Amino acid sequence: MTGFFQTAMRNRSFATGFVITAMVVLMAAVSFLWTPYDVTDLDISAKLKAPGWSHWFGTDHFGRDIFSMIMVGARNSIAVALVAVIIGVGIGVPVGCWASARGGLLDEALMRGNDVIFAFPALLSAVMITAIFGPGAINAIIAIGIFNIPVFARLARGAALSLWPRDFIMAARAAGKNKTRITIEHIVPNMANLLIVQATIAFALGIIQEAGLAYVGLGTQPPLPSWGKMLNEAQTMMSFAPHMAIIPGLAIVITVVGLNLLGDGLRDVLDPRLVRKRD
Amino acid sequence: MIMFLIRKILWATATLAVASVLVFATLEIIPGDPAQVMLGINATDEAIAALRQDLGLNKPVLERYFSWIFGMLQGDFGNSYTYSVPVNELVADRITISLPLALLSLLLSTVIAIPLGLYSASRRGSLADTSIMALSQVGIAIPNFWLALLLVYFLAIWLQLVPAGGFPGWDAGFVVALKSLLLPTISLALPQAAILSRITRSALLETLGEDYIRTARAKGLSTGATIWKHGMRNAMIPVLTILGLQFAYLLAGTIIIENVFYLPGLGRLVFQAISLRDLIVVESVVMMLVATIIVINLIVDLAYLWVDPRLRHRSA
Numbered sequence: 001m002t003g004f005f006q007t008a009m010r011n012r013s014f015a016t017g018f019v020i021t022a023m024v025v026l027m028a029a030v031s032f033l034w035t036p037y038d039v040t041d042l043d044i045s046a047k048l049k050a051p052g053w054s055h056w057f058g059t060d061h062f063g064r065d066i067f068s069m070i071m072v073g074a075r076n077s078i079a080v081a082l083v084a085v086i087i088g089v090g091i092g093v094p095v096g097c098w099a100s101a102r103g104g105l106l107d108e109a110l111m112r113g114n115d116v117i118f119a120f121p122a123l124l125s126a127v128m129i130t131a132i133f134g135p136g137a138i139n140a141i142i143a144i145g146i147f148n149i150p151v152f153a154r155l156a157r158g159a160a161l162s163l164w165p166r167d168f169i170m171a172a173r174a175a176g177k178n179k180t181r182i183t184i185e186h187i188v189p190n191m192a193n194l195l196i197v198q199a200t201i202a203f204a205l206g207i208i209q210e211a212g213l214a215y216v217g218l219g220t221q222p223p224l225p226s227w228g229k230m231l232n233e234a235q236t237m238m239s240f241a242p243h244m245a246i247i248p249g250l251a252i253v254i255t256v257v258g259l260n261l262l263g264d265g266l267r268d269v270l271d272p273r274l275v276r277k278r279d
Numbered sequence: 280m281i282m283f284l285i286r287k288i289l290w291a292t293a294t295l296a297v298a299s300v301l302v303f304a305t306l307e308i309i310p311g312d313p314a315q316v317m318l319g320i321n322a323t324d325e326a327i328a329a330l331r332q333d334l335g336l337n338k339p340v341l342e343r344y345f346s347w348i349f350g351m352l353q354g355d356f357g358n359s360y361t362y363s364v365p366v367n368e369l370v371a372d373r374i375t376i377s378l379p380l381a382l383l384s385l386l387l388s389t390v391i392a393i394p395l396g397l398y399s400a401s402r403r404g405s406l407a408d409t410s411i412m413a414l415s416q417v418g419i420a421i422p423n424f425w426l427a428l429l430l431v432y433f434l435a436i437w438l439q440l441v442p443a444g445g446f447p448g449w450d451a452g453f454v455v456a457l458k459s460l461l462l463p464t465i466s467l468a469l470p471q472a473a474i475l476s477r478i479t480r481s482a483l484l485e486t487l488g489e490d491y492i493r494t495a496r497a498k499g500l501s502t503g504a505t506i507w508k509h510g511m512r513n514a515m516i517p518v519l520t521i522l523g524l525q526f527a528y529l530l531a532g533t534i535i536i537e538n539v540f541y542l543p544g545l546g547r548l549v550f551q552a553i554s555l556r557d558l559i560v561v562e563s564v565v566m567m568l569v570a571t572i573i574v575i576n577l578i579v580d581l582a583y584l585w586v587d588p589r590l591r592h593r594s595a
Binding site: 113116123131208211215216217228235238246252254256257260 | 553
């Protein structure tokens with residue numbers, strides 16, 4: 001593992017992405033123990049302060065410290081995006097593997113079911129779910145997670161289909177293993193690389209989607225800060241407090257760039273054959 | 280080819296049917312009585328009973344589903360509870376903003392991304408290529424509504440070149456109306472252009488590695504002519520797929536962007552409907568958007584036939 005990490009860090013995309021992602025995760029982790037100010041602390045006398053020494057990123061219209069809100073918001077973004085990826089992998093991969101192992105009508109039916117889900121962008125599912133159950137972080141997770149399912153199902157099916165005719169799978173079948181065991185012991189480990197890369201990309205997308213849902217009020221609800229909601233609150237104050245809009249946006253962009261670089265890097269490191277082809 | 284066409288159309292129809300059941304069922308599983316939900320907790324029993332009658336909630340589920348479907352097929356989306364007008368009137372009014380917005384964004388994104396992607400691929404490894412790809416890496420990460428806020432700040436508040444929001448209506452004059460769609464269009468288009476340029480670049484690079492490209496070069500064709508005549512067309516398949524997907528995203532994306540710019544389009548309608556608990560409007564607009572996405576995907580599938588003649592001769 002250390003050997004892999006050392007090789008990986010020589011890849012520029014991976015190294016940059018890893019450092020950025022690690023910093024965001026660290027920031028979120030630290031926020032559980034310490035933030036410069038309490039994010040629920042309203043200090044009207046210190047409202048709308050520009051970035052400076054006492055408040056690194058300034059304060060918002062309630063006098064809340066924006067740096068602290070970014071830290072706690074990171075926690076929220078990561079949690080939503082991560083659980084959404086877990087839903088996608090947890091349901092999508094078994095469905096894709098099952099479809100490829102059984103083939104025939106079941107395969108066709110499962111993949112067509114995927115097409116149906118694909119017609120519901122996360123935003124639309126979120127709209128429907130919110131219309132019924134009301135807004136909240138859990139509903140945002142479900143909406144983004146549902147959208148992740150077909151992505152992973154397609155990927156897993158495609159990868160599994162290319163693995164089934166391989167010699168080592170044949171050998172496993174000849175040894176008397178059934179399809180379920182082969183899938184768990186041989187198919188899934190061999191597509192792990194692809195899944196890890198896709199998971200990183202889905203994670204990055206999830207962060208943007210969560211911010212979007214929170215921005216329109218369908219995501220995390222007050223008083224918990226979230227990057228998307230901070231942008232929503234900033235909108236009416238753009239003309240006199242632009243830092244309120246610029247900082248949370250930068251937090252999103254930096255995090256997503258970090259994750260995308262990490263994904264690109266991982267792809268190159270995990271599959272050296274691709275490096276020459278891609279660049 | 281005919282088989283391919285029929286198969287695709289049948290699948291699209293089936294997908295539509297399943298999607299409609301999903302949308303319908305989601306509103307069926309609503310906890311409690313939809314009429315109660317729509318009217319709020321202070322509603323009287325008589326008001327709830329009247330609305331139940333109005334919505335046809337006393338009829339069996341299947342009957343309601345089919346009357347909803349057949350109604351929509353005939354352009355009857357039911358009545359909005361809060362606006363007291365037919366939903367299709369509301370939609371017809373709002374779509375004159377959302378659809379042009381989505382189409383303009385798609386156009387802008389394509390016009391920017393495809394030339395950039397092609398240029399990048401043809402100058403692979405050059406400074407221009409690296410810069411374009413670095414820029415697109417950042418572009419992908421920018422949420423469109425944040426870009427929208429920045430554009431409003433710099434172009435509308437600072438430089439006062441364009442309105443910060445609102446829509447005067449197409450009656451106010453084509454140019455005036457178009458001007459208020461300018462920032463929303465750019466905000467939607469640029470992040471999509473970043474993705475599209477990367478796809479175009481990698482698709483062209485993939486095809487440029489093929490044998491027939493070497494043959495074309497060997498027979499003396501110039502780089503430009505090779506890319507134009509042989510590379511482009513073959514690289515178009517993945518690009519088309521992404522274009523189809525992007526239109527779906529743009530259409531859904533208008534929901535958020537319309538809220539940034541206070542544009543009275545479908546997106547605003549949906550959000551107002553959510554806060555007013557006007558479920559009929561939510562149901563109809565979601566179904567319409569989903570149907571559009573399915574139809575677009577069908578069109579993309581059919582466009583493959585046009586781009587790739589090999590597919591025309593395959594039976595299924």
